[in-house]
Amino acid sequence: MDVPANGAMVHRRLIDSMYVEAMVLADEARAYFDQGGLAERAMLHPMARVVLSCESLKITTRLMHVIAWLLTQKAIDAGEMSAELADDPLRVLPAGPETEDDALATMPAGTQTLIRASIDLYRRAERMERSRSAPPAASPARAMFERLATRL
Template sequence: MSGPNHAELTPKLVDSLYVEAMLLADEARAYFDEAAREDRRDLEPVARVGFSCESLKVTTRLMQVIAWLLTQRAVAAGEISRRQGRAPERRLGEAPGSDEALFPRLPEPAQALIRASEELYDRVSRLDEGVGSPEPQPSPARGLISRLQRSL
C-alpha cells in the first residue's frame, strides 16, 4: 500500500480525513439548507434546478467518503477483517461529477463547496485504489538475506 503513488493508510490519516469530511458535510448542510436560499433566488430557473442537483452531488460525494472512512476505521479496530474491508461492496462508491457548464453560473460559496467535495473525494479515491491493491510482494533481495541469516 505504501509507495510512490500511495499514502500509508494509518488510523491517524483516516481520522483526519473523517474529521475533514464531517466538517465539510456540516458546512455544506448549513449552506445548502439555509444560506443558499437567497443565492438560489437570484438564479434563472434552469440554473436553480442545476443548483439543487449540485447540492445533492456534494452530499453524495461526502456520504460515499464518510462510509468508506467508517469501513477503514472498522478494519483498524478489528471489527472486520482487512479482506472484508476490501470487498467490492465496501469500496468507495461512485459519485456523480459536477456540471462544468453550470459551474461558473453558481454562487461562489456553492462553487467552493463543490470543489472541496470533489478534491476530498479524489484524495480518498486514490487511497481506496491503494487499499484494493494486492499486498506487495516481498523483495527477492530481502528473501535472500533472510535465508543467508538463517543458514549462519
C-alpha cells in the first residue's frame, strides 16, 4: 500500500487498536459462553438454546475472520508480507455470517451485546478492506492545477 508516512502510521495504529479490541472481545465471548452466560442459557427454551449456539458460532467466526485479516495487515505493515499477497482470496476478509433481527431479539442481553459488538467490529474491518483496495481520492487542488495546466 503506497501511503504517506503519516497515513502509514495512522493505519498501523488503527490496525493495532482493532487487533487489541478483537482479542479482548474474543476473550469476553469465551468467558461469557464458558461461564457467565450459563444461567441465561439454562432459562431458554430448547430451540432458543440451539439458536444461541448458532449465534455463538457466528460471533466466533466473525472474530476469527477479523483477527486473521488484522494479522495479515500487521504482517504487511511490518514488511513480513507483500501487499500483493494480501489480495490472495485466502487472505481477504470473507463475507461474514449474518444474524437475523428476529434471532437477535430472542437472545439474552449478554449474547445480544456480544453479537452487536462482533458485527460492529466486522463492519469496520470490511470498511478498511474496501478502503485499502479503493483508488485514492483525487486532491481537489491537484485537479484544479491539472485543469489550469491543460489550458495554458
